[in-house]
Amino acid sequence: MSEKLFSLLSGIIFGIGLVISGMTNPEKVIGFLSLTYNWDASLIFVMGGAIIVTAPVFFILKNKTSSSLGLEIKLPQKKDLDKNLLLGSSLFGIGWGLVGLCPGPAISSIAFFEPLTIIFLVFMMVGIIINKYIKKFI
Numbered sequence: 001m002s003e004k005l006f007s008l009l010s011g012i013i014f015g016i017g018l019v020i021s022g023m024t025n026p027e028k029v030i031g032f033l034s035l036t037y038n039w040d041a042s043l044i045f046v047m048g049g050a051i052i053v054t055a056p057v058f059f060i061l062k063n064k065t066s067s068s069l070g071l072e073i074k075l076p077q078k079k080d081l082d083k084n085l086l087l088g089s090s091l092f093g094i095g096w097g098l099v100g101l102c103p104g105p106a107i108s109s110i111a112f113f114e115p116l117t118i119i120f121l122v123f124m125m126v127g128i129i130i131n132k133y134i135k136k137f138i
Contacts, residue, residue: 006069026116
């Protein structure tokens with residue numbers, strides 16, 4: 001039970017951070033991603049702050065085998081690039097650039113009841129379902 005409570009608390013803090021930083025605002029994200037039209041560099045500070053805080057912690061804890069809650073840490077072992085990774089990351093980047101949302105901020109912005117967010121989440125779920133069936137053929 002404590003893992004679920006910790007996960008919920010972590011998710012709430014993460015969501016609040018996304019809202020405060022402006023990552024749930026598609027116009028701000030598109031302004032950051034558009035280098036040619038009215039570029040908004042403020043999200044660099046959000047990402048930079050996250051990297052400055054997270055990188056040393058990851059370095060210090062890189063050889064740990066269990067979490068603070070005693071759960072086994074299972075990291076991905078695959079290190080090579082393949083067509084599925086390249087295709088998936090390309091589609092993710094294109095979608096993020098077109099709409100200004102990615103899954104985390106989209107879920108966090110459900111509370112605002114913006115039609116764009118609801119549409120995005122519906123199509124994200126459709127994409128997840130389609131991916132489940134397409135994976136068999138790729």
